[in-house]
Amino acid sequence: GQSLEQPSEVTAVEGAIVQINCTYQTSGFYGLSWYQQHDGGAPTFLSYNALDGLEETGRFSSFLSRSDSYGYLLLQELQMKDSASYFCAVGSQAGTALIFGKGTTLSVSS
Amino acid sequence: DVKVTQSSRYLVKRTGEKVFLECVQDMDHENMFWYRQDPGLGLRLIYFSYDVKMKEKGDIPEGYSVSREKKERFSLILESASTNQTSMYLCASSFAGANQPAYNEQFFGPGTRLTVL
Numbered sequence: 760g761q762s763l764e765q766p767s768e769v770t771a772v773e774g775a776i777v778q779i780n781c782t783y784q785t786s787g788f789y790g791l792s793w794y795q796q797h798d799g800g801a802p803t804f805l806s807y808n809a810l811d812g813l814e815e816t817g818r819f820s821s822f823l824s825r826s827d828s829y830g831y832l833l834l835q836e837l838q839m840k841d842s843a844s845y846f847c848a849v850g851s852q853a854g855t856a857l858i859f860g861k862g863t864t865l866s867v868s869s
Numbered sequence: 870d871v872k873v874t875q876s877s878r879y880l881v882k883r884t885g886e887k888v889f890l891e892c893v894q895d896m897d898h899e900n901m902f903w904y905r906q907d908p909g910l911g912l913r914l915i916y917f918s919y920d921v922k923m924k925e926k927g928d929i930p931e932g933y934s935v936s937r938e939k940k941e942r943f944s945l946i947l948e949s950a951s952t953n954q955t956s957m958y959l960c961a962s963s964f965a966g967a968n969q970p971a972y973n974e975q976f977f978g979p980g981t982r983l984t985v986l
Contacts, residue, residue: 861911
């Protein structure tokens with residue numbers, strides 16, 4: 760079967776750093792993506808890793824290790840507005856369907 | 870500004886009714902997707918389409934069908950709605966092709982919260 764595992768909840772305070780891990784087991788692999796979804800909103804794309812290593816976009820970074828079937832999303836200098844659900848997703852074929860994890864709810868407090 | 874729109878934000882239907890959920894994208898994307906989202910279960914793929922009149926089953930196609938007669942429009946059909954189809958339905962679209970972030974990103978609509986009584 761195909762599955763992605765990520766923690767269900769993470770809590771942190773403003774200004775802190777938090778890491779959301781994702782391990783995957785899929786029949787094919789065409790990159791690991793991360794999406795953010797605020798309560799009541801639509802998921803929005805955050806980052807994508809096709810190759811091993813770290814990709815940085817402002818306060819957010821994403822890491823991939825294909826040999827370990829593992830990746831993480833790193834959020835730095837947390838702000839209240841970062842409170843949301845974060846989903847990792849794996850593409851089994853370029854440009855087509857993604858398999859999503861069940862999501863991690865991040866709560867940032869002051 | 871890229872846009873995916875869905876016909877309704879909220880919908881209430883009765884058991885046994887035929888339900889149509891419409892999705893339109895204005896980005897000339899080849900791929901379109903229908904997901905349902907339930908608490909604790911994440912996003913689960915129902916059907917997707919990579920071209921007009923083409924469709925592929927996702928993980929949970931039972932009880933659903935789809936139609937794609939035009940590139941910009943992808944419809945999800947519940948032939949006979951049941952209470953266990955009460956859920957949030959999300960449509961998304963993306964480019965097809967090369968293994969590049971621009972092609973991998975999916976753009977989501979605002980969702981339709983369907984309640985079946």
